[in-house]
Amino acid sequence: MPIIETTSLQKEYGRGRESVAALRGLDLSIAAGEFVTIMGESGSGKSTLLAVLGGMSQPTSGEITVAGERLYQLHPEKLADFRAANLGFVFQSFHLIPYLTALENVMLPLAIVKGKAAAKRGAALAALARVGLGGKPERLPNQLSGGEQERVAIARAIVNSPKILLADEPTGNLDSRTSEEVMMLFRELNSAGQTVVMVTHNHENGAYADRTISLKDGLVVGR
């Protein structure tokens, strides 16, 4: 059974004549443990799809099941709980909280779960170590390079061992060498069993993935 499955997924922004159809009846299926990249031109609906998969944006119609849950049939607060328990999200612009240190940013998903402070700290340090940033836990985001911030964002996304890691153009702001390192990191995480769904428009990044899904005008093209 696939970990992500959608049927006739539609998403329209706005209403009436002004409305934009970002997803137009999209079917896809991703298996647990897969590393999938989503590619397509700008405006093809990649970010929209990722947000819908991540339980952050309600589709206009269609069905979507993630880890056995019909996401948008959940109450918004239950959906938040689902995100906290099952999903890790890496944003294109990192979205680190500026007044929290690298370590505290990584601990954020743990702030809402019960547990000893020391245990949370340990988990966060381990996540930082996994992304190769063990040495700078007390730095604030603005004291870190772009690549380092990216790593913190990834560490934050994996600290609660999510079933699925979603990333929207995680290398969009990085130079090619740093991009490569980050892609290697995703590869490693995937090798350890992590399901990864990543949006990118860099074709080179596709090489790291098991499979690439191409989008065009809100529909999947080719397989």
Next chain:
Amino acid sequence: MNLQTIAINNLKRRKAKMAFLTIGLAVGIATIVTLLTLNRSMSGDIERKMEEFGANILITPQSNGLNMNYGGIGLGGVTFDQREILESDLQKIKTIANSKNIAAVSPKVLGGIRVGSHDLLLAGVDFASELKMKQWWQVFGAVPQSEDELLLGSDAAKVLAVETGDSVKFGNGTFKVSGVLEQTGSQDDALIFASLRKAQQLLGKEGKITIAEVAALCSGCPIGDMVTQIAEKLPEAKVSAIQQVVAGRLKTLEQFNRFSMGVAAVVVFIGSLIVLVTMMGSVSERKTEIGVFRAIGFRKSHIMRIILCEAALISLLAGLLGYGIGMLTAKLVLPYMAESGAAKLVWDAAIGIGSVLLALLLGILASMYPASQAAGMEPTEALRAL
């Protein structure tokens, strides 16, 4: 790491921003505190001043021949059948139940005299208590110190064509004019004031007085009761409240109080607006951040707890700070606002507690609203808001 840690770290690591926000709130609160306190202090000042203004109760002899006039109230003629009040009887006034409400008792003896070719009214007064009662008197020269000195009303001085330092002859003596009153617009303008003792001698009314004025020590104090109480002590005299004065005084105070309330309402409104706008702005700025929290899986209530914690701490600090700054400002400004330097700063615990509570209420309300809006959005929507 828990929700409080997030809030505290925000406050700690963005000191400049938080200081700015706190000061914004504090300024709003301080404005309210300053103006309310000034308002209260000035009301107190004005009330006190009004209490010092003129008599509330007039004690006159029982009489039928009415041809002399003092402040619109018949005094009984300068006729011979007139009964007079004994000076010693005035002591009894001090024994009434409401004696603590008596500010001053000012006895007078009045009588017609002839100076040269002019008929004038001589008033023998106790200058100390008279001055206490007539705070508005402006004397050119000095108040008489000895028995052969006079104080002249402005019209009397004009009629006699004398000024401070000149001499006036009447009866069997010569008197020095130690001072002339600036125009008061009252009966005082036409009078010649001498010491009570001397006037009694000159008028042949030793130990007697014609009229006594009693100033009450509060606005809206039980004038009616006091009149009854005095009348019981002095059955020979006619005791009447100067209704006009009392009513007018109360009306003025009431007007001022209504005005103060209006000012206070506007001030609280504007101050609140400052606080609301500042706080709402500061939370709205954080929509993206709230979007991130939501994306990570924070519940709406988690986010509200973070914002509540921050808002409560900042508002509390701002409330205390605002109260301090407000009172300090009021203290510095009051001397310039109040006419008499004696205006006292009113330290009102209600304003202190009220300002802190108001800061908390406004700060929390103003931040909870946008926070709840942002937390209620879909995470993507909140994230897009930059």
